[in-house]
Amino acid sequence: MPYSNQPTVTASGVEIPLLGFGTWQLEPDDARRMVREALRIGYRHIDTAWIYKNEKTVGDGIADAVAEGIVTRDDIFVTTKIWVEHFHRDALLRQAEESALSLGLTPDLLLLHWPKPTPALDETIGALNEAQEKGFTRHIGLSNFPSALFRQAAALSTAPLITNQVEYHPYLSQKTLIETARELGSSITAWSPLAQGQIADDAVIGDIAKAHGKTHGQVTLRWIIQQGVIAIPRTAKETRAAENFDIFDFELSAEEMARIHALARPDGRLGDWLDAAFQWDKDAV
Numbered sequence: 001m002p003y004s005n006q007p008t009v010t011a012s013g014v015e016i017p018l019l020g021f022g023t024w025q026l027e028p029d030d031a032r033r034m035v036r037e038a039l040r041i042g043y044r045h046i047d048t049a050w051i052y053k054n055e056k057t058v059g060d061g062i063a064d065a066v067a068e069g070i071v072t073r074d075d076i077f078v079t080t081k082i083w084v085e086h087f088h089r090d091a092l093l094r095q096a097e098e099s100a101l102s103l104g105l106t107p108d109l110l111l112l113h114w115p116k117p118t119p120a121l122d123e124t125i126g127a128l129n130e131a132q133e134k135g136f137t138r139h140i141g142l143s144n145f146p147s148a149l150f151r152q153a154a155a156l157s158t159a160p161l162i163t164n165q166v167e168y169h170p171y172l173s174q175k176t177l178i179e180t181a182r183e184l185g186s187s188i189t190a191w192s193p194l195a196q197g198q199i200a201d202d203a204v205i206g207d208i209a210k211a212h213g214k215t216h217g218q219v220t221l222r223w224i225i226q227q228g229v230i231a232i233p234r235t236a237k238e239t240r241a242a243e244n245f246d247i248f249d250f251e252l253s254a255e256e257m258a259r260i261h262a263l264a265r266p267d268g269r270l271g272d273w274l275d276a277a278f279q280w281d282k283d284a285v
């Protein structure tokens with residue numbers, strides 16, 4: 001079994017571990033320490049990006065874990081992203097190669113970080129496919145693409161776009177996009193799954209957590225993966241990395257799931273860098 005028997009979602013035949021470890025805002029040294037520690041705890045999916053300026057030390061953390069016999073390369077799933085300034089063909093291929101070199105491995109998944117109106121989508125999607133053909137990544141996908149654009153990109157792509165990584169947590173609905181991903185045979189990956197820590201003060205989540213003998217963070221991550229959505233929480237603390245991994249031994253009832261869904265609110269979005277040329281899905285404003 002891949003990924004040490006961890007729960008996965010399958011998108012266009014590709015298995016992706018439902019729980020990953022995020023590395024945004026981790027300083028290079030913290031990234032190395034935390035990635036190695038996350039793999040030791042049991043995470044089998046690591047998320048980084050060129051713009052996080054830590055691909056090299058994320059790669060070092062993975063290499064440390066491999067050297068110590070904690071994991072093998074093929075038992076982990078590694079994602080990185082093409083920054084928006086590299087969307088022309090040549091720049092995209094250059095960065096794809098650079099990212100693989102920095103990581104010290106061919107990533108499993110290479111995403112377009114945020115949609116841009118220029119260059120035209122067909123050039124960028126074509127270049128992303130070329131990056132895969134040239135062996136700079138195993139698979140390709142998107143990040144922060146609203147449904148209409150997600151459909152356009154899927155229609156333009158030769159290879160399947162196996163995920164669309166977007167902000168998703170209890171305070172932001174992504175019902176439309178989750179349905180779009182399902183229709184397209186793709187998947188959704190939730191960034192800021194803990195609403196950047198805001199869930200820690202939530203009374204409803206606290207109530208449910210108490211009933212299960214779990215923490216606010218564990219209930220929130222369970223709510224996400226129980227929908228078949230991938231979650232990639234980030235922490236700079238070893239104890240929290242272990243806490244956030246301990247979500248596979250309990251289940252939320254349909255009623256508990258619904259109570260958390262009901263927390264979505266119109267001002268729930270935390271990070272909005274969508275180009276003015278595009279619009280979010282109506283339920284995710």
Ligand SMILES: NC(=O)c1ccc[n+]([C@@H]2O[C@H](COP(=O)([O-])OP(=O)(O)OC[C@H]3O[C@@H](n4cnc5c(N)ncnc54)[C@H](OP(=O)(O)O)[C@@H]3O)[C@@H](O)[C@H]2O)c1
Nearest residue numbers: 022023024047191192193194195196197217233234235236
């Ligand atoms: N594609 C994109 O555009 C995009 C955008 C943003 C993020 N991402 C990816 O998604 C990952 C996760 O998102 P994120 O880093 O924005 O936010 P997050 O995972 O929702 O929250 C991280 C924050 O929550 C705290 N935290 C961690 N575990 C906790 C727990 N169990 N209880 C309470 N607080 C907890 C952390 O603090 P401590 O460090 O003190 O524990 C940190 O401040 C990123 O690291 C990145 O890989 C992608």
